[in-house]
Amino acid sequence: MSQTITIDPVTRIEGHATITIRLDDAGEVADARFHVTEFRGFEQFCIGRSIWEMPGLTARICGICPVSHSIAAARAGDAILGVRIPPAAALLRRLANHASLIQSHALSFFHLSAADLLLGMESDPARRNLVGLLESRPDVARNGIRLRQIGQRIVTLVAGQSVHPSWTAPGGVRVPLAPARRDEIAALLPDGFAIVRAGLALLDEIYQRHAAEIGACGDFPSLFAGLVAADGGLEYYDGLFRFTDSHGVIVEEIPPEHYDLVVGERAESWSYMQFPYFLARADSEDRGMYRVGPLARLNICDSAGTPEADRELLAFRAQRSGEWGAVTGSFHYHHARLIEILHALERIREILDNPDLLDHHVRSEAGVNRPTGVGVCEAPRGILFHDYEVDDNGIIQRLNLLIATGQNNLAMNRTIRQLAGAFIKGGQFSEGILNRIEHGIRAYDPCLSCATHAYGRMPLRLQLLAPEGTLLDQLARP
């Protein structure tokens, strides 16, 4: 008799979703699905809006990465205006994007995942959160709060406010950076470096504690995708859209505005999040699955390009599986996130030293010169595309948003199947095992507010189904 286990809602992720796990007659895992359960419809209701309001409007797709959405929207606008934005504007956008990544990654690592990583997947669910961490590991929890604050403060100093700043615009940004603000940002960096180094020092403990499960947490071959600089370096704002395979071989590298030549999107009736895939491998066993975000970025780049991050990248790449050439385990997203914070701090320090940064010329003025524009940047969770088509007045006629988390959808589903298969045997499972499976999703730091969430009535529902699907019995536990 088959059973379905429902985890509803998935907690400590940035958004809400449910997981269902179907067991076969023998109690072994037959299938597992990650359901994204909310949909807000930006691609439709933005039609008819002006490109000038798109950065402010699409920032509201997500309160966690509003800066990335507003930058991608502004960049689509730049392309439609056909302008080259002033150097100071590009530096400021990069600065805000790096700071946004710091706060988002700090949130993922310290606020949402550290309790799993440091207290244990099976620890008391009532304390397995930031408050519990404050009691048992107060330094770690306070560091996380402080690091996220540093990222948010830098965004505020550059863009005016931390969440939904109305600051980028097609053609550049609205406000230049005052020297006093630059100095205040510089004063925040030493604290940031100290905290992220302390975070990296926790990794030994984390890897030891979780040695038994790392291999089941999304460790499989896949493609990896994201931006790289012209020299192959780690890049978040400009450059080329690169795909590598699990051996580290480059299989595609194109200008990002042609993303639709290599990526397709599928829909499934059981999720509001679409399933992007690499078109050329649509018929393969993994259906064109690729991963984006910190793990992918560190796999696809030739180097980080900053001294401390390059040293850490060597240590990271030592985790490569023997079978494949890339770091294929999704557990390593956590490690990659810390390295990216370190890299972002180093890049911010470089940008602050750039004499162009304080230039008052931050916006190129122009009207609509082209009917289409694709804007791209690396958001904390992976590469983000805003693709707009407008009329002569800049009114949106069509848009496609290819969101980072969506691009991990196939891999997240595969990860929970792998974890469920490894830990649920003979129909037996515990709360801790279900939390391990949720953690498999947390590793990707999915940002589902782009398309998400539900609240279930029952924390766990076990349904006993007859072979033809009739509900025979159900159990709920509080």
Place this chain on the structure above:
Amino acid sequence: MNRKRGGKVRLATVWLGGCSGCHMSFLDLDERLIELAGQAELVFSPFIDTKEFPAGVDVALVEGAVNNRANLAMAETIRARSRSVVSLGDCAVTGNVTSMRNILPVAATLAPFGGTGEAPFRFDYAAVPELLPRALPLHQVIAVDGFVPGCPPDPDRIWTAIGCLLRGEPVQLPEEMRSFG
């Protein structure tokens, strides 16, 4: 607030149809979160592992519009189990960006998934909740005791509102904290 002497206020934060920006602004309380943890017990929130909205909640801060059937059911549960329900942010207060889809029929909103107007893509509504015909502000589906506007409300606003609630008073914001956007 009728809480036991020395007991903590039972606080819930809920995210309905919004972008989580209000929750991010809540986290922007930074060190004040530690102070808050001394006075209130977070009993339900996206940041903790409680799966079911518990009974006996003193204060529920609710972000987001009521966008689908799951949001609607959750809103009713929140009301039934909470002494004080507060709309946090413009989506809960007015519908804001979430309600921008209200100019379209639901089928048109779902058009990116494929299908045509006559034969739209069919979702399995046992797996994902059906969208309501319109996204609604929270007070249109349940009685609401307080409002904290802003997209998002800045942390000082949230802290001021929480201060009122911890003292058992209604949410009263000074004029400069009552703006939208």
